[in-house]
Amino acid sequence: MKILVCISHVPDTTSKINFTDSDTKFDTNGVQFVINPNDEFGLTRAMWFKEKQGASVDVVNVGGPETEPTLRKALAIGADNAIRVNTEATDGLYVAKQLTKVVQDGGYDLVIAGRESIDYNGGMVPGMIAALTGANFVNTCIGLEIEGDTATAIREIDGGKETSTTKLPLVVGGQKGLVEESDLRIPNMRGIMMARKKPLTVIDPVEAGQETKAVQFEKPAPKGDVKLVSPDNIQELIDLLHNEAKAI
Amino acid sequence: MSVLVYTESEGGKFKKSAFEVASYAKEVAAMMGTTVTAVSINGGDSSELGTYGVDKVLEVKGDKLSSFSAKAYADAIKQAAENEGAKVVVVSSTADSKFIAPLLAVNLNAGYASNVVALPESASPFKVKRTAFTNKAFNITEMSTDVKIVGLSNNAFGLKENSGAATAEAFEPSLSDADFAVQVTAVDKATDKVSIADAEIVVSGGRGLKGPENWHMIEDLADVLGAATACSKPVSDMGWRPHGEHVGQTGKPVASNLYIAIGVSGAIQHLAGINASKVKVVINNDAEAPFFKAADYGIVGDAFEVVPKLIEKLKEFKSNNA
Numbered sequence: 001m002k003i004l005v006c007i008s009h010v011p012d013t014t015s016k017i018n019f020t021d022s023d024t025k026f027d028t029n030g031v032q033f034v035i036n037p038n039d040e041f042g043l044t045r046a047m048w049f050k051e052k053q054g055a056s057v058d059v060v061n062v063g064g065p066e067t068e069p070t071l072r073k074a075l076a077i078g079a080d081n082a083i084r085v086n087t088e089a090t091d092g093l094y095v096a097k098q099l100t101k102v103v104q105d106g107g108y109d110l111v112i113a114g115r116e117s118i119d120y121n122g123g124m125v126p127g128m129i130a131a132l133t134g135a136n137f138v139n140t141c142i143g144l145e146i147e148g149d150t151a152t153a154i155r156e157i158d159g160g161k162e163t164s165t166t167k168l169p170l171v172v173g174g175q176k177g178l179v180e181e182s183d184l185r186i187p188n189m190r191g192i193m194m195a196r197k198k199p200l201t202v203i204d205p206v207e208a209g210q211e212t213k214a215v216q217f218e219k220p221a222p223k224g225d226v227k228l229v230s231p232d233n234i235q236e237l238i239d240l241l242h243n244e245a246k247a248i
Numbered sequence: 249m250s251v252l253v254y255t256e257s258e259g260g261k262f263k264k265s266a267f268e269v270a271s272y273a274k275e276v277a278a279m280m281g282t283t284v285t286a287v288s289i290n291g292g293d294s295s296e297l298g299t300y301g302v303d304k305v306l307e308v309k310g311d312k313l314s315s316f317s318a319k320a321y322a323d324a325i326k327q328a329a330e331n332e333g334a335k336v337v338v339v340s341s342t343a344d345s346k347f348i349a350p351l352l353a354v355n356l357n358a359g360y361a362s363n364v365v366a367l368p369e370s371a372s373p374f375k376v377k378r379t380a381f382t383n384k385a386f387n388i389t390e391m392s393t394d395v396k397i398v399g400l401s402n403n404a405f406g407l408k409e410n411s412g413a414a415t416a417e418a419f420e421p422s423l424s425d426a427d428f429a430v431q432v433t434a435v436d437k438a439t440d441k442v443s444i445a446d447a448e449i450v451v452s453g454g455r456g457l458k459g460p461e462n463w464h465m466i467e468d469l470a471d472v473l474g475a476a477t478a479c480s481k482p483v484s485d486m487g488w489r490p491h492g493e494h495v496g497q498t499g500k501p502v503a504s505n506l507y508i509a510i511g512v513s514g515a516i517q518h519l520a521g522i523n524a525s526k527v528k529v530v531i532n533n534d535a536e537a538p539f540f541k542a543a544d545y546g547i548v549g550d551a552f553e554v555v556p557k558l559i560e561k562l563k564e565f566k567s568n569n570a
Contacts, residue, residue: 013517093354121380122363124350156500159445162435163436176491226544227545238565241506245545247506
């Protein structure tokens, strides 16, 4: 089984979010970048398939040279090969079209991408790859087993979960639950050394329109201070929630 | 060229999100000088949609679509959009709609903007405001595709009643076997509880509650308020509560009207996931807990004393305001 894990290069959750160029560009100054958390769960599940079922695991990112340390980290965790599509990841459909080319050229049986990235939160890429390649698709996937060419997937739904079966090739939108947080791997020294020698192939983008564009950013209005209520005067909280906040 | 809205239902009844996207679509249609057509799949009473501004309902019925299939649903909605010549399609942010929307976007060769929080800033060029950076910012997205899909964030727009009446007509999309290549074999869902996605109010507990045996306080408080229950990441990691209750960046997102956090310190990952809630209340015995900086109202106090009193006072309030 050939697995492709799509890796987004995203600002760490604790990053300060600022914009430059009259609020038209994300300010990367001083920002630490990491593997998108939803992708990390998928990568770890892919490593399980590699170790238990003999799968091969490639990782791919759409981005400039600055994203390579993030791909190297994925190699250090255990992926075999990395591919970088050398273009700016501007919008969901554009990225999905780039990844579709990689999926088709590589003949992957299973593609795992995070249900959304934590920067743009679009939640588009996995579904779009599935639609563009004609593969089956399960979103918000929290459990995945594969036997031969049959997959059993568990999906998180509003208020519960749903199990389904389908055939490969398959694309899943992954998240926590594919593996547990405690199963996530931190690259060790050996992995980091080996990752330096693993292939990282840079390929040119395919021609694709950019018809959805983030043209402007805004930060939320600053929030006022918390109103503290004494634990001896709970009624005040209820009055505030009813009369002021109109929340109850 | 009406605005098409996918109005989701469950068990033959429209979800609240269906009325919200209908309300939104009505105002988009008004901006564009056109009407609203809804597509409903084994949905509820179509006249209910008229109340929220829908002019026409395409009713898709049939056993084939009785269990969810994203591909088949996307195919049905695509055909409805083409039938209507819709240039704008509005969907909600439920798990199912977020599953369908990217497939629909490729099918219709449409641009898709998810997590939209307000009416379009302009119809030409078509610009919408969306959340980004997990609620730490907004981005204005401009779409130049012929057809545009707007994914409206839950609870972002609210319900707006209109005096219209909807006409209903049967709609039979042509579906292929390939549409059913992912087959649902089991659904495990608590039917007696409010889900976090649908809830107006969410009550959430953290490590400060000391153990799963104390969760009756969270459940009792949720019961009084008709709220959903949720928990922080450490609580689900320790197995005190099921993973489905974990809210935060890697868990479920929350966009309720009221979010009450009890014994939750407010790690940045937690706050990222719940920030879209309108009113936030924190109860914590540590005055230095980061949650106090993100909350609107707070009580510095012992949850084991405060929460039972709060439940009692809320019961009084509810009986006086019933």
